[in-house]
Amino acid sequence: MVAFAGWSLPVQYRDSHTDSHLHTRQHCSLFDVSHMLQTKIFGSDRVKLMESLVVGDIAELRPNQGTLSLFTNEAGGILDDLIVTNTSEGHLYVVSNAGCWEKDLALMQDKVRELQNQGRDVGLEVLDNALLALQGPTAAQVLQASVADDLKKLPFMTSAVMEVFGVSGCRVTRCGYTGEDGVEISVPAAEAVHLATALLKNPEVKLAGLAARDSLRLEAGLCLYGNDIDEHTTPVEGSLSWTLGKRRRAAMDFPGAKVIVPQLKGKVQRRRVGLMCEGAPMRAHSPILNMEGTKIGTVTSGCPSPSLKKNVAMGYVPCEYSRPGTMLLVEVRRKQQMAVVSKMPFVPTNYYTLK
Secondary structure: OEEEOOEEEOOOOOOOHHHHHHHHHHOEEEEEOOOOEEEEEEOOOHHHHHHOOEOOOOOOOOOOEEEEEEEEOOOOOEEEEEEEEEOOOOEEEEEEOHHHHHHHHHHHHHHHHHHHHOOOOOEEEEOOOEEEEEEOOOHHHHHHOOOOOOHHHOOOOEEEEEEEOOEEEEEEEOOOOOOOOEEEEEEOHHHHHHHHHHHHOOOOEEEOOHHHHHHHHHHOOOOOEOOOEOOOOOOOOOOOHHHOOHHHHHHOOOOOHHHHHHHHHOOOOEEEEEEEEOOOOOOOOOEEEOOOOOEEEEEEEEEEEOOOOEEEEEEEEEHHHOOOOOEEEEEEOOEEEEEEEEOOOOOOOOOOOOO
16 A cells, blocks of 8 residues: 555555556456545536636537546646546536645635636535446446446446446446546445445456556556646647647637647647657656757656556657657666657557447
8 A cells, every 4th residue: 555645545456566457458457546536516607617727628528428638727737637527417527636636626616716706607516426447348348237227328438327236326437547448436435345345246357556557557648647747748748739629729718728729830849758668667757868868858657568568658858859760768777778759559548439
């Protein structure tokens, strides 16, 4: 167990990190992610509130559709990444990072107060639910046994409230942080142990901790807030331009738009890229050098990839070095080794989409 954002979280369970990682890729794993901040934003001005804080087009979300979005500041920096779902129950369901709990909550609450003072109809409630993530190619099959709803009708980034193993009022969202098919289940806290125990009765399912979570998300090319993106990186530098809604780009009405929108057309100084190498694994803070040996950037996340049996990493380099196939050097334990800029995800994603 390790301390994380005021919680005590499991790094790994009985199985080794590698076994747990590969089990998720081949079967499915259960992650307890109850530490994440879950909020409910309600009132007829809920979309206005959300769009005053994030870069995404929240108004265009269909009922029970969700999207990854970003809180940004006026300098264009990323305050956090979050998932916003437009529920059919008349509220927005928001999941953001535990490490940014206080910052995110203050940001949203301040904006709620500001809009309420203008006579707007908006409110915020922190949900005391647990959050269980079931991730892997057999996750839907495992969950289907316990729900009446047809999960084939629940594609990636959509959500529905259903009874799961007899627990009513669970919100099941087809998403995750592994690159695999899977769900996150928001469940009343008192029922979380019952639900986890029921899921673990299936031999397909094993518990997984933070170590596997980190290597799985890195193989999938997904960012960890505080490492790969932060208040000093913009969405364009972070290779997250796809989160910027078309209507929002045109209107330039989100925080930091004056900095971010010109970057879409012009040049940014640096960009987040994937890196692969043999030899010793690259780690966060490892210097990235050009072939002449000049430092040009820094690794932000790195680990050996259990799926590929190579080392993978992500980091920031100047644009002219960002093309896949570019050869670079990375300094690991004071030794320079060759690395190649690689497309992400490193391992193909398996999200369930309706064809």
